[in-house]
């Protein structure tokens with residue numbers, strides 16, 4: 001695979017491949033927990049208008065987050081599939 005050296009894939013946790021993800025605007029889980037990071041590239045994901053953060057992403061069943069860029073560029077290679085967000 002010519003692109004298998006993408007540095008972000010080294011951060012992929014075991015079990016990520018083939019996971020279902022849900023696209024969702026970021027909402028802080030608690031007042032004391034106002035952001036997460038993309039598990040692949042460590043992009044900050046937070047509610048608007050947080051500087052230097054994206055404001056939506058793809059969340060996994062275990063509440064890990066992927067940024068839109070990583071889902072767009074690596075989602076297919078990781079076998080990720082988007083499912084409807086029944087919490088939306």
Ligand SMILES: [Zn+2]
Pocket residue numbers: 038039040041042043066067068069070071
């Ligand atoms: Zn990312």
